[in-house]
Amino acid sequence: MTGDSPAPEFDTAFRERFEQLLRWRRDVxxxxxxxxxxxxxxxxxxxxxxxxxxxxxxxxxxVTVSDPERRKIVRSAFEEANRDALAGYDGERQQLYARLKLAGLDQAPEQVAIFTDHGTARGHGLGRQTMPEMLDYSTVNAIHTFWLAARAEGIGAGWLSILDPVRVTRALDVPEGWSLTAYLCVGYPAEESDRPKLEQAGWEEKAAESVTILHR
Known part of the structure; x- marks a missing residue:
């Protein structure tokens, strides 16, 4: 006897609802x-x-970010990086980029920075001597889990990556050894859709090969 609870059974109805959750999770x-x-x-x-x-x-x-001055630095970091990104495109692609809404910094009631602690002693180094990036991948797992859990409550999250991570890390005054993995805007979506915004905007189409399994 281990004292563990019996494993639950996830029926067809649950699996269908889970697929709906994945389809309706959007980058808000x-x-x-x-x-x-x-x-x-x-x-x-x-x-x-x-x-x-x-x-x-x-x-x-x-790390929740509510201080107005720190938020102002994050917004400035986004604006600067966004200008640089815009300059990296030309022609129609540049015009399309300029029309995209790429941040929810002014509307979202919550802003959350998620860091990876590269100095953690937890785990005693297991599994990361050969692939130290597994720490960052672990944090991404947590971010995706956060995203799905939020969507299940009708809450949206937007992952903002167009910013200087070093500048944001410095502004948030976190412990040494923490590196920024994600900056999320969190709140209730203004609208709902099961189609990605970038697909709707004509920026990119769903890749058919993304579901291809290679056999070797």
């Missing part, structure tokens, strides 16, 4: 200003922490 850029219910963000972080991690290292570190 437009938010309603409504605040999240008290305790919602903490609950989502706790659920995210159920994600797998290399060597059971649990290297993710969630």
């Amino acid at each position: 850029r437009a938010f309603r200003p409504d605040p999240l219910p008290e305790g919602a963000l903490q609950r989502l972080v706790e659920t995210a922490s159920l994600a797998p991690s290399v060597g059971y290292s649990q290297p993710w570190r969630f």
Whole structure:
């Protein structure tokens, strides 16, 4: 006897609902200003922490960003990086890029930075001597779990990667050894869709080969 609970059975109805959850999880850029219910963000972080991690290292570190001055630095970092990114395109692609809404910084009631703690002693280095990047991948697992848990509660998240991670890390004054993996805007979506925004905007189409399995 281990004392563990019996394993649940996930029936067809559950699997269909889970697929719906995956299909309706969107990278949200437009938010309603409504605040999240008290305790919602903490609950989502706790659920995210159920994600797998290399060597059971649990290297993710969630930082809520509410200070106006720190948010201002993040916005400035985005604007600068966005200008540089725009300059990297030309012609019709540049015009299309300029029309894209790539951040929800002004609307989302919550902003959350997620770091990977590369100095963690948890896990005792198991599984990462040959692939140290597994720590970062573990944090990405937690972020995706957060994303799905949020969607299950009708809450949206937008992953903002167009910014200077070093500048943001410095602005948030986190411990040495933490590296920025994601900056999320979190709140209730202004609209719902099961189609990615970038597909709707004509930026990119769904890749047919993404579901191809190679046999060797």
